[in-house]
Amino acid sequence: MEDQKPSPFNRRKFLINVAKVAGVGAVGYVYFTGIRNDVSEVPPPPIGKHIFLTQPYLYSVQPDVMYVRCISNLQSLSWVEYGETRNLGGKAFSVTDGFINANNRIHEIALENLKPGKTYYYRVASKQINEFENEETIQFGETIYSAVFSFTLPAEKESESSWLMLNDIHDRPESFAQLFKLNKDEPFDYVFLNGDMFDFIAGEEQIIEHLIKPCTGVFASQKPMIFQRGNHEIRGSFNWHLKDYFSAPQKQYFTYHSGPVFIIVLDTGEEQIDMDFDRFDSYREKQALWLEKIMQSEEYKTAKYKVVKMHIPPYYSFDQKGSRHCKKVFSPLFDQYKIDLVIAGHTHTYGVHPPVKGQHDYPIVIGGGPIPGNRTLIKVKANQEQLHLQMLKDDGSLVGEYKIKAGR
Ligand SMILES: [Fe+2]
Incomplete structure (x- = not known):
């Protein structure tokens, strides 16, 4: 439904996407929405000290997997430290086809093979990447850490x-x-x-x-x-x-x-x-x-x-x-x-x-x-x-x- 509140975002910008089509309806306007703006990747981050722009946020629809997400302001290599106690102990990276996904800002790290029904503690770590030509000359910057949080997984075939x-x-x-x-x-x-x-x-x-x-x-x-x-x-x-x-x-x-x-x-x-x-x-x-x-x-x-x-x-x-x-x-x-x-x-x-x-x-x-x-x-x-x-x-x-x- 159309919103009735003045938006904090520039509605005029959006209306650029509203195209006038001659002879369509009494008003002559239709929405032309859902156009993918694919000219670039997510815009470059703001410069400055390496920080998290968000706390970690979670996603899961399975009892043995948890996806941990977080956004940093600078390109980095990120991982999640996790375990069944506050001492953590485990470490997980985001891996695709054997590659560690790094030099990015929007992080998604899957914690897999978890035990259904258990509580886990975790924190996100993010090591700034200053330069990445190849693995031997990669220049790292500061590592930052989120606070420690916890989540509890549902049991396998949970009855409620x-x-x-x-x-x-x-x-x-x-x-x-x-x-x-x-x-x-x-x-x-x-x-x-x-x-x-x-x-x-x-x-x-x-x-x-x-x-x-x-x-x-x-x-x-x-x-x-x-x-x-x-x-x-x-x-x-x-x-x-x-x-x-x-x-x-x-x-x-x-x-x-x-x-x-x-x-x-x-x-x-x-x-x-x-x-x-x-x-x-x-x-x-x-x-x-x-x-x-x-x-x-x-x-x-x-x-x-x-x-x-x-x-x-x-x-x-x-x-x-x-x-x-x-x-x-x-x-x-x-x-x-x-x-x-x-x-x-x-x-x-x-x-x-x-x-x-x-x-x-x-x-x-x-x-x-x-x-x-x-x-x-x-x-x-x-x-x-x-x-x-x-x-x-x-x-x-x-x-x-x-x-x-x-x-x-
Ligand atoms: Fe709606």
Whole structure:
């Protein structure tokens, strides 16, 4: 949904990407978004003393792997020191095809072969690289270290799970802490960001200041953060680089197990009319083919609960191209393969919509946002008996609830 707040970022810059197309509609303008600005790599860093621009932030959808991410201001060689006590002891580098990934700033280091159910302590180290012609003459500078943090992995085939969901923050960094506070001190496994964290993506500083720092300030150095893009993350000159900052399985749409819950994450793409071809229609159709195969798998059939997370909901959305197409390609599959629950955002109007015969045989929960009084935190807890969803408004009131019995 279009944002109503004046953005701290230059909207005029973005509007350069709005092309005028003669003879299209009454207004004559359509959005031409999702253009990859591929003229350069991530821009050169600011010069100065070697520092971390962020605290470490975590990502994982497996019980034996944790991805540790961190951003430094200068090119460096980074690693993670980790172990089951504060003494650490282990060391991991980022390695691809036998190469250590170095001379970079945006670091992702996988800690692999971890023990499910265990707590690990870790810190990130980053050694500045002043000059790198070859391995013999490489010139290193200062090594810096993050503070020591810890995380706890779920057990193998964990019987319970719990997560928090935020959506449609739209460049309001203060919302993370305000909404997170609603959880009080209740335990949870991870946080899922269900799209439109930004209005549009203009650069690294925005990603750090408006998302990573607010999240590490409240959870992301200790709990995994899973971020699925919304339609607004498809917009802006820096859109393509979003992938550099957040870990994800190889595709933008994926599945994972969260205790007894089988989760399907869809990428609902752009909402607006496209200029002269239907990139996102074909992208969603491709996902629907993939989705049906997933839903025919034993993994899906035998799951205790089946939940879809998607930014644009299949119903109760706008009369716009993307919303209509999401309904058309995804909803019949949700019905046919009996999905238990869809959790979405996008409309900025929170609501719990039980199944409606002849329309959707599955419940749809939509989180609100982004203005105060309309923002929500979604909390989900699942065990062997039931899946329990609660939606809290930013004043702390319970504005939605849904329970699903196991084996319904
Ligand atoms: Fe949206």
